[in-house]
Amino acid sequence: MKSSLSLLALLAALTLVPLGARAASTTVAVAANFTQPAKRLAAAFERKTGDNIVLSFGASGQFATEVTQGAPYAILLSADEERPKQLIALGLADESSLFTYAVGKLVLFSAKPGYVDAAGKVLGSGSFAHIAIADPKAAPYGAAGIETLKTLGVYATVAPKIVTGKSIAQTYQFIATGNAALGFVALSQVIKIKTGSQWLVPAKDYQPIIQDAVLLKAGEHDPVAKAFLAYLKTPRAVKLISSYGYAAAP
Amino acid sequence: MGPAILLTLELAGLTTAILLLLGVPLAWALARARARWSGALAGVAGALIALPLVLPPTVLGFYLLILLGPRGPLAPLFGVTTLAFSFPGLVIGSCLYSLPFMVQPVRAGFAALGSSAWEAALTLRAAPLDAFVTVMLPLARGPILTGALLSFAHTLGEFGVVMMIGGDIPGKTETLSILIFDDVETLNWSAAGHLAGALALVSFLFIWLLLRLERRPWA
Incomplete structure (x- = not known):
């Protein structure tokens, strides 16, 4: 145990040494639905400040678990408001930094043109073998997808056809490759896609997807992390976020 | 938990059975390839078969997603739109993924036997198939058992490929390793701990059995 600890310390030291020589760098955990805007925001921030933002993409639930285990993320851009609150309650995140950076919208998407109609009636048609949904336990967009099926009263018939993606990104992959005829993804993933067919699920059919950002314990004394969070609130950043189909904070 | 254990055992069992049927003759063909042409071909085939040892499961999983999909x-x-998210799809993926674990030891076993027994059987006018089944297979039973145990154990612990093409359907594609991942991810640590412990114990038993077998003289 002792030797593995010192080995870990050595590895940590080795990874930290080269960083000291470069510009400051901060690691941000990003919910997979926010991948595209986060890349552009980080690039714009880097151009402006010269500081380096390292982005890590995955399911919000997975990140929350990793943070409880000491993952070195400075910021969490969650796909919900629950996980940041849980981390604050555990003393792993800074409550004063909490804010809503985006409100997500759910889309029913298919790679087949003309397959998904403008009212989502295809869900009741039974004409598909598989419908892809992100794991509702780890990904808020997955939970919203399940909720929509229940609101529309088709959950019981559709449930046996559900295939689960580990994150909203893998869910999109299942649909884009045609392995699942359709599925629920985030509007931001498909807003710039002209092929296939999509239905923007009405906001009344599911609980709003309030996506909160929070400064984590590892970023407590990190000026770059704080500057990046502040940058997300600038008019320029807000405009870029809304260009990916997100609504503003309520 | 129950269905996942059963499913994982079925997947490992069926994969091992298919690999015995396909992998052993393949290993024999590779071991016998000596002539200039077939030797070069065997080199390429051997490298292709060993590829899953070094390729990340995500690469194999990605290719499988395309191969098994509607455009593959x-x-x-099979008369379906896609083989992803299905048990047959997982079996195909597992066979590719575990192929080197069957072929490598068996090929080495055949090579170590040399050609004297084979040539003697042919000289005594045994048909090639007869000589293969009644002479060579029993002689190579040690390496074949090693290959079978390795393939079974390797499939038990398979994660990446199943994650890429499975879609997590309970009872159909949700294997033990996936269930453990989901439990860890959702902070369900006591369930994850029990399953992980069981899987570690079973895997240990397999490796222990393998090492014991290797110490026994087979020839």
Whole structure:
């Protein structure tokens, strides 16, 4: 145990040494639905400040678990408001930094043109073998997808056809490759896609997807992390976020 | 938990059975390839078969997603739109993924036997198939058992490929390793701990059995 600890310390030291020589760098955990805007925001921030933002993409639930285990993320851009609150309650995140950076919208998407109609009636048609949904336990967009099926009263018939993606990104992959005829993804993933067919699920059919950002314990004394969070609130950043189909904070 | 254990055992069992049927003759062909042409071909085939040892499962999983999907050649043969998210799809993926674990030890076993027994059987006018089944297979039973145990154990612990093409359907594609991942991810640590412990114990038993077998003289 002792030797593995010192080995870990050595590895940590080795990874930290080269960083000291470069510009400051901060690691941000990003919910997979926010991948595209986060890349552009980080690039714009880097151009402006010269500081380096390292982005890590995955399911919000997975990140929350990793943070409880000491993952070195400075910021969490969650796909919900629950996980940041849980981390604050555990003393792993800074409550004063909490804010809503985006409100997500759910889309029913298919790679087949003309397959998904403008009212989502295809869900009741039974004409598909598989419908892809992100794991509702780890990904808020997955939970919203399940909720929509229940609101529309088709959950019981559709449930046996559900295939689960580990994150909203893998869910999109299942649909884009045609392995699942359709599925629920985030509007931001498909807003710039002209092929296939999509239905923007009405906001009344599911609980709003309030996506909160929070400064984590590892970023407590990190000026770059704080500057990046502040940058997300600038008019320029807000405009870029809304260009990916997100609504503003309520 | 129950269905996942059963499913994982079925997947490992069926994969091992298929690999015995396909992998052993393949290993024999590779071991016998000596002539200039077939030797070069065997080199390429051997490298292809060993590829899953070094390729990340995500790469294999990604190719499988395309291969098994509606634009791939396999789904129409089964009369479905896609083989992803299905048990047959997982079996195909597992066979590819575990192929080197069957072929490598068996090929080495055949090579170590040399050609004297084979040539003696042919000289005594045994048909090649007869000589293979009644002479060579019993002689190579040690390496074949090693290959079978390795393939079974390797499939038990398979994660990446199943994650890429499975879609997590309970009872159909949700294997033990996936269930453990989901439990860890959702902070369900006591369930994850029990399953992980069981899987570690079973895997240990397999490796222990393998090492014991290797110490026994087979020839």
